[in-house]
Amino acid sequence: MWPAVLVTVLTGMGFAGLKFILIGEIAIDFVPEHHQPLYFAWMEKILQTSLAKGTVHEAITQGLAAVLTAGVLLGYLINAPLAGAWRVARLFVLSSAGVAAGTMLTLWLNQWLVAAFVGIAYGTACAARGKVVPLLAEGNGRSSTQVSGYLNAALVISLLAGTKFGMMLHHQVENPLYRHGVLFAFVMAATLLGFLVNPREPAPVPFREGVRELMGGTVALLRERWALLVGGGMAWGIASALVLAAFMDSVDRLHIAPAQAVNLVVFPAVGAILGNLLSHWMDRRRHVISALVGLGLAIFLYPILVVGMKSGALFMVLIGLLFSAPTNVLDARLLAYAAAQGRPGRGSTVMSLVHNAFILTIGSGLAILLFLGYMTAQGQFEALAGACLVTGVVVSRTKLKDQRPDPVISDLTAEIPTSLQRS
Numbered sequence: 001m002w003p004a005v006l007v008t009v010l011t012g013m014g015f016a017g018l019k020f021i022l023i024g025e026i027a028i029d030f031v032p033e034h035h036q037p038l039y040f041a042w043m044e045k046i047l048q049t050s051l052a053k054g055t056v057h058e059a060i061t062q063g064l065a066a067v068l069t070a071g072v073l074l075g076y077l078i079n080a081p082l083a084g085a086w087r088v089a090r091l092f093v094l095s096s097a098g099v100a101a102g103t104m105l106t107l108w109l110n111q112w113l114v115a116a117f118v119g120i121a122y123g124t125a126c127a128a129r130g131k132v133v134p135l136l137a138e139g140n141g142r143s144s145t146q147v148s149g150y151l152n153a154a155l156v157i158s159l160l161a162g163t164k165f166g167m168m169l170h171h172q173v174e175n176p177l178y179r180h181g182v183l184f185a186f187v188m189a190a191t192l193l194g195f196l197v198n199p200r201e202p203a204p205v206p207f208r209e210g211v212r213e214l215m216g217g218t219v220a221l222l223r224e225r226w227a228l229l230v231g232g233g234m235a236w237g238i239a240s241a242l243v244l245a246a247f248m249d250s251v252d253r254l255h256i257a258p259a260q261a262v263n264l265v266v267f268p269a270v271g272a273i274l275g276n277l278l279s280h281w282m283d284r285r286r287h288v289i290s291a292l293v294g295l296g297l298a299i300f301l302y303p304i305l306v307v308g309m310k311s312g313a314l315f316m317v318l319i320g321l322l323f324s325a326p327t328n329v330l331d332a333r334l335l336a337y338a339a340a341q342g343r344p345g346r347g348s349t350v351m352s353l354v355h356n357a358f359i360l361t362i363g364s365g366l367a368i369l370l371f372l373g374y375m376t377a378q379g380q381f382e383a384l385a386g387a388c389l390v391t392g393v394v395v396s397r398t399k400l401k402d403q404r405p406d407p408v409i410s411d412l413t414a415e416i417p418t419s420l421q422r423s
Contacts, residue, residue, distance in 0.1 A: 001140055001147070003196035004132055005154045007092050008125070010190035012158025014099045015122045017166030017183050019068060020262065022111055024170030027060035028251065028258055049373040058248050058377050059370035065244055066364035067112055071119020072126070073356045079120075079127035080349055081210025087201055088132045092194030095124035100187035103180050126352070128197075129155070135199035156269060163265050171259040214349065221350045225337055227398040229351065232330040233358030234391040235292070238384050239323045240359045241366055242299060243268060245380040249303060250312060252377065260309065267313045271320020278321070279328040288326040289392045295322035296388030303378045330395070337399075362387065 032051055050056040083091060098121025105114045129151055137147045166183070173179040222229060243265055250261035282288060298319050306312045334351055366383065369375035375383065 001136055001142075001150070003193045004092075004129075004136060005150055007096060007190045007193050007197060008129065008151055008154040009158040009161075010186050010193070011092075011096050011099055011122070011125050012155055013162035013165060014096075014103060014183050014187035014190070015118065016159045016162030017169065017186075018099070018103050018106070018118060018180075019065070019115075020163055020166035021170050021179060021183070022064055022106060022115060023061050024167060024258060025176070026064060026111060027057045027248070028170075030056060030060065032056075046371050050371045053370075053373035053376065055370040055373065055375065055377055057252055058245065058380065059367050061244050061248050062241060062363050062370060062380075063367035064112070064115060065240070066360055066367055067115045068119040068122075069240075069356060069360040069363060071116040071121075072123040073119075073353070073360055074116070075120030075123030076126070076353055076356060077211075077214070079124045080214050080353070081205075081207050082124070083127040083131045084205030084210045085207045086204070088128055088135065088199060089195055089197050091124050091128035091131070092197050093191055095121050095128060096187050096191035096194050098122075098124065100184050100191055103183040103187060107176060107180055130349070130352075132197065132199065135201060139199045160266050160269060164262055167259050167262040171257070214353075218350045218353060221334075221338065222354070225334055225399065227394055228330050228334040228337070229354045230358075231391055231395040231398060232327055232334065232351065233355045234362070234387060234394065235295075235323060235327045235330070236355045237358035237360075237362030238295075238299075238387050238391070239268070239319075239327075241363050241380070242319065242384055244363075245366075245377075245384070246302065246312065246316065249306075249377065249381075250309070253303070254306075254308060254312075256309060263309070264312050264316050267316035268320030268323070271317040271322075272324035274317075275321040275324030276328050279325040279332075282325055282329050285395065285398065288329050289395050291322050291326040292388050292392040292395065295319065295326075296385040296392075298322060299381050299388060300385035303381050326395075330398070333398075 035047075047056065050059050079091075099118055102114050102118035102121065105117075133148050133151065136142070140147070169179040169182060173182070246264055247261055250256045250264055251258050254261075282291065298315060302315050302319075306315055331351060338350075362384075366375070366380055369383075370377075370380070
């Protein structure tokens with residue numbers, strides 16, 4: 001048990017830490033006067049447009065996050081089937097080694113390309129965590145709920161700590177080699193610990209069979225419960241983009257130091273915990289739609305009413321609550337449906353795949369509009385608020401029944417607090 005928990009903590013810290021170190025180095029430290037012209041003229045023209053519009057910091061931040069997510073999504077198409085074919089220890093070791101390599105390669109190679117590689121490597125850890133939960137539960141005589149709780153808690157702690165740690169390294173350590181080296185040491189420790197995650201495993205599933213199951217399962221669930229998948233995916237995409245928009249807003253508009261502004265990323269997690277607790281009573285479709293409308297209103301008002309860290313923290317707690325409560329209902333109903341069909345694993349796999357696709361779509365969409373100068377920094381909040389309303393329309397088309405799901409199915413879906421799984 002403990003090696004899996006430590007690998008989750010150290011790899012998650014390395015991934016989140018590298019993300020915010022790169023945001024600091026590429027976006028926050030960007031000085032137009034010292035800028036070297038880009039290789040392609042059209043790329044330089046786009047950059048100059050965003051500079052003229054004053055959106056370059058926001059565009060780089062959203063773009064970098066989108067590249068990382070693209071790597072996770074691309075890797076997921078490989079890693080999900082690979083989880084059935086390979087042993088857990090190999091998955092954890094390869095994932096940690098890939099992230100560790102990325103922490104150093106970003107010093108010498110194109111940071112955007114390496115970020116995509118790091119995303120692919122981290123996707124392997126996501127697949128490994130999904131596989132190891134029932135194996136550890138069986139081997140240690142614990143329930144899957146308990147094991148999942150340990151790993152999910154470790155994941156949330158690691159991502160939050162890594163976010164703060166990465167920005168702290170960027171702020172306090174001037175030498176890039178040292179700051180990247182510290183992250184490298186963390187993730188190399190995770191690589192060594194990965195060899196110790198050796199639960200008893202069933203016979204491997206051939207890779208081709210895993211690919212067919214992933215593709216077939218995705219098509220089947222999209223056909224049968226598209227609104228649940230799309231609604232949940234849009235909510236996750238909105239939340240992921242909003243956290244970065246709020247961070248850069250506090251740096252550029254409120255002039256808060258990045259090492260302090262990054263604390264705003266922590267507060268949505270507080271709201272998410274409250275939202276997960278309250279979601280048990282949100283068993284009607286109108287409750288979910290009302291929460292999404294409230295989320296859109298809170299996002300729209302954020303740049304208008306937030307004037308400092310205290311007001312920003314309060315808004316982020318509220319946003320975390322209004323996001324997690326309806327999203328947990330949508331995700332749980334999807335998992336319940338998959339479990340009722342006798343395919344509980346398919347539900348979580350397809351849900352993660354679709355959610356990452358929407359995180360990528362919304363984040364990259366904002367980045368492109370910001371780079372082209374078609375959107376202002378405040379326009380991000382307006383666009384995300386509008387996306388919340390669209391999500392509410394999608395949810396109105398769900399098969400969400402106006403009663404509690406069957407208790408047996410609910411027990412299956414309660415094993416994973418879905419609103420706390422993603423970074």
